[in-house]
Amino acid sequence: EIAICPTIREPDGLAVSSRNKYLTPEQKKDATLIYKSLQKCRKMIDARVTDSETIIAEMRKILSQAPSIKIEYISIVDAETLQTTDLIARQVLAAVAVRIGQARLIDNILLCNPWIKS
Template sequence: MDVIATIQDFRRARGRFGRLGFVPTMGYLHDGHLSLVRQARAECGAVAASIFVNPTQFAPHEDFSRYPRDMERDLALLRDLGTDLVFTPGVAEMYPPGSVTAVEVSEVSERLEGAVRPGHFRGVATVVCKLFNIVQPTRAYFGQKDAQQTVVIRRMVRDLAMPLEVVVCPTVREPDGLAMSSRNVYLAPEERRAAAVLYRALRQAEAAYRGGERAAASLRRIMRDTLAGEPLAEIEYVSVAHPDSLAELDAVIDGALLSLAVRIGRTRLIDNIPLPPDPPD
């Protein structure tokens, strides 16, 4: 496994491979990340990953400085999976002095997470665009857990005619349903137990949908009521949205996205479930 810190050296190493699957990460890897690496390996043969905590997607009051990092552990996990290339740039490599160019994906970046974290997806789209230009992947792999991020990236790839396929893989969960996330390490034991309420709220709304409920307001109310039963949960938003535009729905459609953001103590958690299509008559 080659671990490479500069763009020039990475491009030189990339030339040894044809089809290449790519898994961009901010490190502190968990089984969700590793599932993406396994799928990339199965579908593309060669795999590249990146480890870069991107400062431009954090607001000044957010947790960039305390975001968990463990490079040696991450590299050992990637090595065990047979990863071919790992790109580990520093901030100055990705954003040289004087950098002023950014990528803005309008509309889908302005809802949900974008409404409560202004500028977040500008940072995401910019760094992912740069990584795609550097890595030149055949396919890039992302987890469904960050649903809005996948919508933004797919729109960017389509609009800018980027020659790659974006593959979205199912969310990997803990036994109690909590979506795996690098931020879960922030949770104290009592908070960790409370965090299971996110998935429980989503599943309650999904069950109502499977039972025939098609009013989006009712599904939102079910999620809010379930979350309200957990004293440690502070709701930021609950949503029933169109899967492509992320506009809020009145009547639920096939594939609608249930999503929510909740604070448990000082830790902000997000999760989602795409609703299945209506069964045939």
């Protein structure tokens, strides 16, 4: 059984991870863009944007603000099936994986679409 738990975050939004110790202070600052991109996803879904590619493009813009960030993937999947979804019509999981220096950082956020009835 998989237990879903909230992500523990530092005050700047960076997910707490043993990998964070490999980041320089500047890289750690850049890494805060990961959570900012996930927050953008939340705001867009709250604003009734349903096209995953549109949301991913905006998330990519945020992550691209820091040259140190090498994006491995940005994905929005159905929270139940974990299959990619083009249109957001249910609960989704937005996930990001990046490399910053020697560290591979991952983060995700579970989003419930408040304006679509199940």
